[in-house]
Ligand code: UP5
């Protein structure tokens with residue numbers, strides 16, 4: 059029987075809010091030419107569409123809630139196809155079991171590994187509060203909700219892949235260059 063090889067290769071980049079996912083992905087893009095897709099950035103752009111769907115996403119982000127996979131996967135697939143490329147860093151997704159199970163049902167995608175950035179909440183909170191990018195969720199009240207959702211819903215995703223031996227754990231409570239020196243080594247064969 060003939061079967062098609064996966065078309066897309068992805069690395070999931072996970073870690074708590076403010077753990078440094080976006081910062082490290084930008085460095086990987088520069089060195090390895092991979093495509094960085096931040097699910098959060100795609101959702102924030104979608105909010106600007108002003109559609110009913112966009113308004114639902116806006117309200118969910120402001121509360122730190124996880125948007126249903128039907129929306130997020132739609133945005134990710136569109137960006138993947140439009141890029142014309144085959145290797146992706148998917149940053150901040152999947153965030154719960156529903157996201158993960160739906161993504162795994164998609165054909166032609168090889169989940170290469172999961173990169174997990176580990177950082178204490180106190181450090182992440184301080185980073186987020188000094189970011190000043192005007193994000194609706196960068197306030198103490200929503201940050202605390204994001205931390206809780208991360209522990210309750212996103213860590214089980216990380217643990218699922220850990221059980222499969224797919225997680226590379228990186229301590230991101232160091233300066234960005236030190237984090238990157240370790241991170242980049244994982245991409246030499248990607
Ligand atoms: N910084 C970074 N690294 C540093 C270091 N090593 N030392 C010192 N400072 C460092 O970094 C955050 C800040 O810290 C920056 O100012 C940076 O300079 C500095 P960043 O790289 O932006 O961290 P990141 O992990 O990307 O933080 P972010 O806030 O983006 O993480 P979240 O996971 O909270 O945000 P995301 O955009 O992924 O999601 C936002 C919301 O969207 C979610 O809460 C949810 O409501 C929704 N969402 C979904 O519903 N579904 C999805 O699939 C994705 C998102």
Ligand code: MG
Pocket residue numbers: 079080096098150
């Ligand atoms: Mg980010």
